[in-house]
Structures are given as C-alpha cells and as structure tokens.
Amino acid sequence: MPIFFLLFSRRRCSREVKRLSLYKKSAASAERELRSVECDRRDQLPLGSHAAAAAAASSSSSQLTTAACAAAPETAAGSSVGSSVGSSAGHGQQMRARLAVSPLRTETRTDHEARASLEQARGHVSHDCELMTQKITKLSHQLKVNQEHQRDLSSELSKKNSMMHEYLNINSTLQETTIDLQRALTDTTLGNCRLQEEVRSLSESNARGLRELQECEARLRTAQRRGQTLQLQVEACQAANESVIRETTRRLYGEYYAQLTQQESQHRTHVADFLARQMEYEARLQRADEAREDTERTLAESQRRSRELERLLSGLQDERELFLRRQEEVESELSLIQARPSGSQGEKKRCEQLEGEVACLHEKIRHLNGIIISQDRKIKGVLEKVERLQWELQQKDAMISNLQQKVATLEAENAALKRRLEEQSRAAKTSERSTPNLSIPSYQPHLPPALTRRQWSVESSSENGDSPLARLRKLRASRIQPGPGSKEAERND
16 A cells, blocks of 8 residues: 555655646746747837837836836927927827837736736746645655565565475475374384284184083083992992902993093193283283274374364465455556556566566465375375274274173183082092992092182282283273363363
8 A cells, every 4th residue: 555655645746746846837938928029019119119119128017117107297398398399290290109108007017017927937936846746755755665565575585485384394394294104104004903813703603602502511511420430339339249349330430530630631731721811811901902092192193183274374365365455455456557558667677677576476375285295184084084093992992892801701610610520529539439349549630730829819819809801901091081171182172
C-alpha cells in the first residue's frame, strides 16, 4: 500500500509540474502578444501623436494610463493655442490627435487589465509551486520510509530462506530416521513370525507329550490293576502252595517291577523334556516382552516425529499464506501500473521488477506446495506406521495372554502329575505292607533332580505368592498401566 501511495503521489506531482509549465508558457505567450500589439499600435499611430505614443509605449501600465490622461489636456491646450494663432491645417491636426488618443486610452486600459490578470496568474502559479514543493518533500519522505520498509522486507525474506534451508535439513534427517524405523520394523516382524512358528511347533510338541503322558498313565493304571489281581491271586493260592506262589509272585512282580521302572524312566524323560520345553517357552515369552517394549519405544518415537512433522507443516502453510498475500499485493500493484495509458521509464522498470518478483513468488509457492505435499505423505506414512505398530502391540498382547494361559495350564498339569506320582508311591507302600511275608523289592518312585527342583521352586513361589504366572501378570499390568507421560502424549495426539 505505501508503494501504491508513492506511485500515485508521483503521478500527481508530475501532473502539477506539467500544469505549472503550461501556466508559465501561457503567461509568456500573453506577454509576447501584448508586446506585439503595442508594437503594431505604435506603428499605426499618426505623425501628430507620435510623441504621446512614444511616452505611452516607454512607460509601465500605470504610468502609461497617467501619461495618457495628462497628454489629453496638453494636446487640447496646444490645439487651442494653434487655433488662436489660427490656421486650418493646425485645426485638422488637432482633431486627428484627439481621435488617435481616445483609442490609445482604451488600449492602455486593456493592457493594464491584462497585466493585472498576468500578475494574479503569477501569484497563483507561485502558490501552486509552493504547494508542489511541499508535496514533493512529503513524497520524498514517504519514499525514504518505503525504502526502509522494503529493506526490512528483504531482510525478512533472507531469514525465511535460511529457515527453509533448516526445514530441508530437518526433512532429510526425518527421511533417514523413517528409513531406519522401517528397517527395524521389518526386523521385528520377521522375528515375530519366527517366534510364532516356534510357538506353534512347541504347542504341537506339547500336545504330543501330553498324549504320551496320558498313554503312560493308562499303562500304569493297567499295571496297577494287574498287580492288584496278582495280589488277590497270591492271597487265594498262598495257603495251597506257598513256595510255588512265592516264586510265581516273585517272577510276576519282577516283571511288573521291570515294566514299572521302564515306564518310570520313560515318564522321567517325558517330564524332563516337558520342563525343558516349559523353561524355553518362558524364555521366549520374556524375549517377546522385550520385543514388545522395543516396539512401544519405536511407537512413541514415531508419534513424536509425527507431531514434529505436523508443527513443521503448519509453519510451512503459514509461510505459504504470507507468500500468497505478498503475491496478491504485487499483482494488484502491477495491474494498477499496467492500467495507466502511458508510463515513464521508471514505471517500466518497476513493472519489470514486479514481474520478476511475481515469478519468484510463483516459484517459491510451487516449491512450498511440493514440500507440503511431501510432508503430508510422510505424515500419512508415519500415521500408518503408528497404526500398524499399535496393531502389532495388540497382537503381541494377545499372544502374551495366550502364552500366560498356556503356562498356567502347564503348571496345573505339573501339579496334577506330582499328585499322581505321590498317589502311586503311596499305593506301592500300601502294597508292600499288605504282603509282608514275600521278599519282593519295594517300589520307590524316583523323580529327576530337575523335576524336584522345579516342584520345589513352584511350591515355594506359590507359598510366597510369586509364581512365574503371577510375575508375568504383574509385569504386563505395569506395562499396560498408563502413566502420566502416556496421558500427556494422548492429550497431545
């Protein structure tokens, strides 16, 4: 707007200067015409009134009128003296002088009025010149202010350019970090796929082990039933043939003991394998928790990056709006300059400068539009990545809960196996007490050291209320429970 006012004031000043020059030219032409009229009248005067015309032409306008008024009685006196002396030629000359002086008076009066009007025009012109000088000083002051404002705008534009370079550097760093996040995400997804396959294979092997354990328990039950039937047979036939019965019972019980020891060894190997699988399962569960923590950290980092990108995008949009407003101002100024019928060389240079500025602003706006579009795409990619990470976290939570349920079922099955082994040991002891006369080796179920240690740890942890399942549940609750930082992040989102 100050530039428009400056151009308008310059145009008005040029108009006033032109009008002043026209006034001066008209005054000079009027003076020349007045002088030419005086010369013509001086040439047209008769010979008798030559002295009066010379006096009127040599004096000023005011002196000319007084001299003309004074010349009339002198000529009248001369004519009366000439007439008293008397001659017809002198009387005719006096009449011609009177006739010549009367139009000279009217002409001098008109000349005086013309000179007065010229003086008045000169006064108006001088007043207009003073006004124009005042306006020119004001316009020069406004021009200086506008030049200072233009320098401020150029410095601000340089600052904006430096900020654009900083934004480009930040954009490149964000691209590198997004590439690193994508690589880490692909690694975690591949690890999760491998972990799911291993968990599936472990569940299948666990199911096979459970089926084998059930088969072993069925064999043990059949063996116990056979032992009970053998004991009944021994009790029935003991009175008839004690020696034969003792031998047969010893042989049968030896076979039973061999089968029982074999089944016990098989059962011990199955239990040891089962415990090893359970420990490996818990270790993998812990690794899955660590991977989940890593994904949570990457999710928080990606959310922070998305917020930074949104702030940068809002700043770029504000800068784009500033450039658009500046472009509209320059285009309006250019349209005003082009709408004039004829412009000076300065206006042409100004038009070229404004056109260059408009082209530069077009290029900057196009560049900002490209940056904004790329930032929008990056924000969309980051949001999609955040959604994908959240979905993966939900899947991992579901997998962890499933693993916790499986660990709980395994602990329950372990406790059931412990109870069954204790029942079998008690049944063997009762069978020994029921046959005291027979020298049959006593059956003592042998537990592997890994099983005893595991049962002792399970019992002690269950007594203290700190079982592995409880520890996992506490860990998951502490991770799922939102803290103050997460609430602030949600509010920021």
